[in-house]
Amino acid sequence: MQTAAQDALGSRATAKVEPTPRALIEELTAIVGAANCIHEPSELLTYESDGLATFRQRPGVVVLPGSTDEVSRVVKAAAKHGLPMVPRGAGTGLSGGALPVPGCVLVGLSRMKQILEVDLPNGYLRVQPGVINLDVSKLLSPKGYYYAPDPSSQSVCTIGGNVAENSGGAHCLKYGFTVNHVLGLRVVLHDGTIVDLGGPTLDAPGYDLVGVVVGSEGLLGIVTEVFLKALRKPEATRTFFATFPTTREAGDAVSAIIASGIVPAAIEMMDTLAIIAAKAATGLDWPEVGAALLMDVDGPLDEVEHTAKHAGDLARKAGCIELRLPKDEAERQLMWKGRKSAFAAVGRISRNYIVQDGTIPRSEIGRVLGEIATLSAAAGIRVANVFHAGDGNLHPLVLFDARVPGEEKKAEELGGEILRICLRAGGSITGEHGVGAEKAMYMAEMFTDDDLDTMSRLRCAFDPLQRFNPGKVFPTPRLCGDRPGLYKAHPAELSGQAERT
Amino acid sequence: MIWGVEEQEPTTVEEAQEMLRAAFAAKQRVAFAGGGTRLGLGPAPKGVQAVLRSSKLSKILEYAASDQVVVAEAGVTLAQLQAELGKNGQRLAIDPAQPERQTLGGIIASNAFGPLRTRHGSVRDLIIGVSILRADGVRAKGGGKVVKTVAGFDLPKLMCGSLGTLGFIATCTFRVHPVPEATQTLVSQGLSALEVNAAAAAMRAQQLEHGALIATRTAPGRFDLAVRFEGFGKGVEQQVKKARGIAGLVIVDDQAWREHAALLSAGPTRLKISALPTQLSKVDSALPQGRLGWYPLLGLGFVAGDIGVDAIAAARAALAGGSLVVEEAPSALDAWGAAPAGLALHQAVKNRFDPQGLLAPGRFIGGI
Numbered sequence: 001m002q003t004a005a006q007d008a009l010g011s012r013a014t015a016k017v018e019p020t021p022r023a024l025i026e027e028l029t030a031i032v033g034a035a036n037c038i039h040e041p042s043e044l045l046t047y048e049s050d051g052l053a054t055f056r057q058r059p060g061v062v063v064l065p066g067s068t069d070e071v072s073r074v075v076k077a078a079a080k081h082g083l084p085m086v087p088r089g090a091g092t093g094l095s096g097g098a099l100p101v102p103g104c105v106l107v108g109l110s111r112m113k114q115i116l117e118v119d120l121p122n123g124y125l126r127v128q129p130g131v132i133n134l135d136v137s138k139l140l141s142p143k144g145y146y147y148a149p150d151p152s153s154q155s156v157c158t159i160g161g162n163v164a165e166n167s168g169g170a171h172c173l174k175y176g177f178t179v180n181h182v183l184g185l186r187v188v189l190h191d192g193t194i195v196d197l198g199g200p201t202l203d204a205p206g207y208d209l210v211g212v213v214v215g216s217e218g219l220l221g222i223v224t225e226v227f228l229k230a231l232r233k234p235e236a237t238r239t240f241f242a243t244f245p246t247t248r249e250a251g252d253a254v255s256a257i258i259a260s261g262i263v264p265a266a267i268e269m270m271d272t273l274a275i276i277a278a279k280a281a282t283g284l285d286w287p288e289v290g291a292a293l294l295m296d297v298d299g300p301l302d303e304v305e306h307t308a309k310h311a312g313d314l315a316r317k318a319g320c321i322e323l324r325l326p327k328d329e330a331e332r333q334l335m336w337k338g339r340k341s342a343f344a345a346v347g348r349i350s351r352n353y354i355v356q357d358g359t360i361p362r363s364e365i366g367r368v369l370g371e372i373a374t375l376s377a378a379a380g381i382r383v384a385n386v387f388h389a390g391d392g393n394l395h396p397l398v399l400f401d402a403r404v405p406g407e408e409k410k411a412e413e414l415g416g417e418i419l420r421i422c423l424r425a426g427g428s429i430t431g432e433h434g435v436g437a438e439k440a441m442y443m444a445e446m447f448t449d450d451d452l453d454t455m456s457r458l459r460c461a462f463d464p465l466q467r468f469n470p471g472k473v474f475p476t477p478r479l480c481g482d483r484p485g486l487y488k489a490h491p492a493e494l495s496g497q498a499e500r501t
Numbered sequence: 502m503i504w505g506v507e508e509q510e511p512t513t514v515e516e517a518q519e520m521l522r523a524a525f526a527a528k529q530r531v532a533f534a535g536g537g538t539r540l541g542l543g544p545a546p547k548g549v550q551a552v553l554r555s556s557k558l559s560k561i562l563e564y565a566a567s568d569q570v571v572v573a574e575a576g577v578t579l580a581q582l583q584a585e586l587g588k589n590g591q592r593l594a595i596d597p598a599q600p601e602r603q604t605l606g607g608i609i610a611s612n613a614f615g616p617l618r619t620r621h622g623s624v625r626d627l628i629i630g631v632s633i634l635r636a637d638g639v640r641a642k643g644g645g646k647v648v649k650t651v652a653g654f655d656l657p658k659l660m661c662g663s664l665g666t667l668g669f670i671a672t673c674t675f676r677v678h679p680v681p682e683a684t685q686t687l688v689s690q691g692l693s694a695l696e697v698n699a700a701a702a703a704m705r706a707q708q709l710e711h712g713a714l715i716a717t718r719t720a721p722g723r724f725d726l727a728v729r730f731e732g733f734g735k736g737v738e739q740q741v742k743k744a745r746g747i748a749g750l751v752i753v754d755d756q757a758w759r760e761h762a763a764l765l766s767a768g769p770t771r772l773k774i775s776a777l778p779t780q781l782s783k784v785d786s787a788l789p790q791g792r793l794g795w796y797p798l799l800g801l802g803f804v805a806g807d808i809g810v811d812a813i814a815a816a817r818a819a820l821a822g823g824s825l826v827v828e829e830a831p832s833a834l835d836a837w838g839a840a841p842a843g844l845a846l847h848q849a850v851k852n853r854f855d856p857q858g859l860l861a862p863g864r865f866i867g868g869i
Contacts, residue, residue, distance in 0.1 A: 121702065122777045122800070144706075166651045177649070179658070180626050195843040201775045201823040202801055203612065203623075203662070205837045205866045206847045211625055211658030215651050235708035255567055261590060261679035261733075299710050303736025359647040361568040391649040392568070428650030435652055446652055447642070454633075454641035455654040457853035462846070473653070 017102040020060040020083075027077045028063050028105070036064040036111065047106050050091040050098040051153075052438055054354070054408075059086065059100035064108045068186060068194060068224040071107065075222065076192035078105040084470050087218040089129065089161025092153040094355050095436030097164060097217045101471050107222055109160045116225065120145060124183055124200045126227050129160025133167075136228065145230045148175040151432070152340040163223050166215030168432035170266040170339065171296070173390035175231070177432070179214040186225035187213060190463040200227055212458060217434050218469040220462040234298035237265070238308035239332045241324040242315045243289040247271055247385070249319035250291035251365040254389045256314040257295070258362065262307045264390055265296040268339050271369075273349065273384035274397070278338040281345030286338065289321060293389065294339050342386040343397065350382070350399035352408065356415045358422035359431035362392040371421050372396055379414050381407070393431035394422065420445065435473045444475045453478065503534050504545055508552040514574070514632075514640070514671045517553060521669065522638035524551045525859065531636070532861045533665035535576060535607030538599050541771075541829040542611050543664055543836050546861040553669060555606045561585055562672060563646070569677050570629070570646055575606025575670045586677055594621035594678045598762045606670040612662035616713035616729070616758060619798050621678065625661040630674030633660060633667070636855040640671065648676050659850075665861045666869055667854040681731035684712065685741050687750040688757050689726045692716070694782035697724050700748035701778070701797040704728065707743050710736075711798070715761055718793035722785060726750070726797075727757035767792045767805035769831040772813065774802045776823035787819035788812070803828075810834055840867040 020039060029037040038044060039061045048056040060083065065071045078085050088098040088108045100106050113130035120143060127136065133154040136147040150169035151157055157167070163185070168177045175181075184198030198210040213220050244250040250269050257264065270278065270292050279286050286292065293315065297307045312323050326332035346353050360368050369385060376383040384397040396418050400411035419429045419442050429435070429442045443452065452474060459466065460480035470477075502508070511517035524531045529550040534540065536556070555576035563572040566589035573582060579593070579600035586592050596615035597603055603613060609631070614623045621627065630644035633656065643656025660670055692700065697716045704711060712731035716724040726748065730740045744750050765771060770791070774784055778800035785793065791806025800823070817825050817838050827836045841847075844867045851858075851869045863869075 119777075121698075121779050123798070144708075166655075168649060168651075172649070176622070176626060177651075179655070180622060189846070195846055197843060197846075201777060202799055203773070203775050203824065204841055205824055205826055206841050206844075207663055207667075207850055208625055208658045208661050209843070209846060209850070211655055211661065215655055232705045232708060234710075258569070259567060261682065263679065299732070300708065300736045300740050302739035303710075303732050306733050306735045359645070359649050361565060361570065361647055363565065363567040388649070392647055393649045427647050428645045428652050430652050431647070431649040432651055439652075443653065446645075450639050451641045451643065451653070454635065454639070454656065454854075455643065458654050458656075458659065458850065461849040461853040 017060070020103065021081055024077060024081045024083070025061060028061060028074060031070055031073045031077065032063050032065050036066070038062040047088070047091070047100060047108070050088070050096060051094045052096040052099065052436070055096050055099055055437060057100045057102060059106035060103040062106045062108055064111045066111045068188065071188045071222050071224050072192040072194055074105065074107060075188050075190065079191060079467060084467055086469050087160070087164065087222045089158035089164070090132070090156050092157045093161060093165060093434060093436065094357065095430065095434040095438045097434050097436035097469070097472060099437045101469070109158065112224065115139060118230070119200070120230055122200060123230055124227050125230055126225060127159055128225060129158060129163065129223050131159045133157050133159060133162055140230055144233050146233050147228055148181055148231050149178045152343060159226050159228065160223055163214050163226055164216065164218045165432070165434045168388070168393070170268055170388060173267065173388065174263050174265045179211055181229045182210060182214050182226060183229060184227035185210055185213055185223050187221040187223050189221045190465065190467050198227065217436060217473050219459055219473055221468065236301040236304045237296055237298040238304045239294070239296050239326055239335060240308065240312055240315070241335050242293045242295070243287055243321045244291045244293070244319055245321065246290035247369045248366045250293050251369070251389070253293060253315040253318035253320060254365065255363060256318055257311045258390065260310060260314060262297065262311055264311070265298040266388070267293060267295045267390040269293055269385070269387055269389040270339065270342060271385040273382060274342050274346070274386040277345035277349050277384060278342050280348040281341045282334065282338045284334065284338045287322070294335055339386070343395070346384055346397045346399065351401045351403070353400065354398040354411055354415050355433070356394070356396040356398060356418050357430050357433035358394050358419050358427060360392045360394065360422050360425040360427035362390070364425045365389060365392060368394070368421055368425055372418055375414060375417055379410055381411050381414050383414070388431070391431070392427065416442070437472055440471070440473055440475050443473065503537065503540065503552045503554065504532055504549045506549050506552045508534060508554040510554045510557045512557045514558065517558065517669060517671060518634055518638050518640060520551070520553055521634050521636070525637050528857065528859065530859050530862055532864070533610070533669050535604030535610070536578060536599070536602040538602050539607055539611040539613060543864040544833065545864070547863040555604055558671070566591060570648065570674060571677055572630070572646060572672060572674045573605055574672050576604050579603045579605065579608060587680065590680050591677045592680050593627065593675050595624055595627060598765050605673050609660055609670055609673060610663060610665050616715055616761065616796070619714050619796060620710070620712045620731070623661070625658050627675050628657040628661065628673060629676050631657040631660050631670060632672045634669040634671055636668065636857065636859050644674065646674055664864050666851060666865045667860065681712070683734040683737040684729055684731045685737050686727060686729045686753055686755055686757055687741065687744055688753045689748045689750045691719070692724050692726055692748060693722055694724065694785050696748060697726055697781055697797055698779050700726055703747045704744065707747070709740050709744060714796065714798055716781065716795045716797055717761060717764060718785065721789055724795070725757070727761070729758070761794055764792045764794045765803055765805055768829055770808045770827065771803060771805040771829040772808065773826045773828050774804060774820065774823065776800050776820055780823070783819065787816040837866045
């Protein structure tokens with residue numbers, strides 16, 4: 001079936017792919033070693049898709065470099081042969097950011113997983129991109145520190161992938177996203193040049209290119225080192241799980257809590273279907289009500305005692321049925337496990353599903369959920385909602401059975417309609433999963449041609465021949481006016497004194 | 502007159518767009534200004550033929566208090582915005598000096614900040630959307646009107662600190678925060694640089710959430726340390742109690758912050774210093790003259806006074822690894838210092854946005 005992502009990738013998805021040149025495979029093998037250069041068709045299967053598993057494309061060759069220098073040499077080799085490159089972390093992304101493009105050199109960073117430097121007095125650490133997100137906090141925990149961004153996939157996803165996607169997570173309401181926690185980057189550019197952006201000292205003179213590369217979805221270069229902020233753990237955390245008759249009352253509770261001046265560390269909402277799924281996956285004894293909120297406040301002890309109590313009062317006033325407080329840290333962790341496993345848990349109540357990701361102004365939550373419910377009923381497709389309510393980031397899970405003819409298509413159409421509802425409400429087509437291959441086609445609905453042209457100028461500055469992750473993010477190909485083919489940037493060109501036409 | 506040119510003050514974004522299109526057609530070199538408080542930052546742009554000033558783009562366009570998001574034209578002053586947000590118990594959590602003159606566009610373009618940066622980050626951490634006019638007058642936007650969006654490249658962050666060399670900031674969108682219920686400042690006087698570091702470390706060890714923390718030099722090697730706690734009354738009370746056990750901190754009024762703001766204009770020269778947070782002692786000895794304000798948890802500081810070109814060169818050598826930027830000076834000094842690693846990439850960005858080099862030429866790093 002022709003899918004949205006394949007549409008976005010255009011004819012390339014169906015074009016006849018030339019086999020990877022033997023000479024290139026030999027060059028790559030010489031750089032990374034035979035064990036780390038994968039080109040047998042059967043072994044390439046693993047890399048055909050990322051977390052957006054409905055879309056598949058075999059890469060030309062997969063390389064697993066072990067150092068910045070190896071990445072640089074791999075990039076030079078691929079550039080010499082004029083082949084596209086797709087960087088990949090753990091492959092947990094949900095928008096097809098690491099989906100191979102036909103014939104590409106897929107650069108997997110999973111072997112680069114060293115923590116290179118930890119400097120707590122100065123509040124930072126330096127890591128390689130293949131380090132697992134949760135491993136950073138695990139390393140820092142005995143010293144009383146942690147790394148704040150916590151995507152639900154944090155036990156498997158990598159820092160490099162987080163940088164590419166500007167990953168969020170439940171706790172970014174108070175603490176911000178990956179971009180707010182990255183101080184510096186080492187990046188390999190399209191011609192193999194290695195450049196350092198930012199670093200452990202703030203406000204390096206120049207443009208905020210760290211802020212630009214974070215969230216650029218692998219289109220600007222390959223990140224090989226990352227400076228991260230290490231945060232001191234808060235003194236105390238208070239959590240509640242509150243149930244409501246419908247999502248409307250739960251939404252009212254969220255609005256009231258935020259309006260009272262409380263900035264929760266996280267405030268998450270689940271609807272009935274999501275609650276049922278989480279229960280099935282974790283064995284939690286949650287009641288099957290219309291909606292539930294899971295909230296964390298953290299900070300100084302007296303402050304959180306006050307805000308937790310006040311937030312609880314506001315939840316009751318908004319129509320809360322039951323307010324549960326975890327009796328200990330183990331129970332608290334279990335509640336969060338229920339929330340964080342919600343995506344996968346939906347697999348227990350539906351054969352197939354699409355994870356959507358859109359953002360709306362928080363005050364629109366009740367109305368938008370109503371619209372989604374109406375569409376869902378009309379299409380005969382169930383939608384489970386689990387989302388970051390504090391910042392209006394919806395994750396509707398569109399449930400379907402791929403064995404039923406036409407159902408997958410209906411589910412995709414419904415997913416697309418949900419994004420359009422988000423846009424009409426003044427929101428965004430993606431809050432944290434990225435545009436990737438999946439949503440490139442919706443970019444033109446959120447941005448004008450001039451907006452996209454301006455963004456593509458940034459891309460052209462970094463990668464004039466668009467070798468990195470072509471076909472992603474931008475809805476239509478936009479050339480930079482540079483000559484394709486075998487290409488080696490002239491130093492004068494790199495310094496901006498000359499340009500190819 | 503700004504940079505020797507009579508400034509144009511459009512009253513709508515469309516007017517600004519017309520002016521830019523006309524300048525572009527005539528291949529005129531254009532520079533942008535807001536409140537005019539930070540014109541000394543970077544070398545004066547070369548051969549400017551037109552200056553576009555945002556002062557009359559002063560409308561707050563959308564403010565959804567319940568969503569904690571505000572959209573405003575770039576010429577809105579920080580004080581004007583805070584007054585509007587304050588009606589709903591909210592604020593933009595950024596506090597550079599001269600809020601009644603500093604415009605939002607100017608704050609973004611010059612990356613202006615104040616003590617609140619310790620807690621809330623800088624303008625890059627609070628901006629969520631922007632619309633700009635390119636050199637050719639084309640209007641483009643990035644980001645959005647919601648706190649959380651990752652669609653497309655981050656034009657809002659690209660504009661932060663870009664000093665008008667990539668485009669004219671027309672409108673901007675920010676995440677806003679609640680005004681804290683209570684605040685309390687404490688001060689400890691006469692600390693050494695090492696004692697300042699130790700106090701900052703102790704506050705971190707105690708898991709305090711400072712709203713702001715600053716050390717101000719009173720004599721060579723001697724500092725007053727001021728900390729402000731913000732939040733709900735109970736939390737502030739508890740934190741003050743804990744902090745009083747650290748480095749002799751005592752409760753004071755808010756005078757410390759006014760002194761900090763005054764320090765910045767102790768001129769004629771003002772430098773911005775960036776180093777590792779624990780390097781106060783090094784900064785102190787590298788720049789013994791002038792007044793010094795230092796943010797111990799950020800590794801940023803300002804030195805203001807009569808500081809000569811040789812002293813600046815020596816300090817740059819001593820502070821290698823960080824940076825020293827001349828923000829104000831009575832005569833032309835090397836504003837940026839040695840070109841950073843990756844200058845070619847910065848130049849490539851500039852060339853793609855402004856291929857003819859018409860916007861504020863020469864004002865930015867490496868002659869950009």
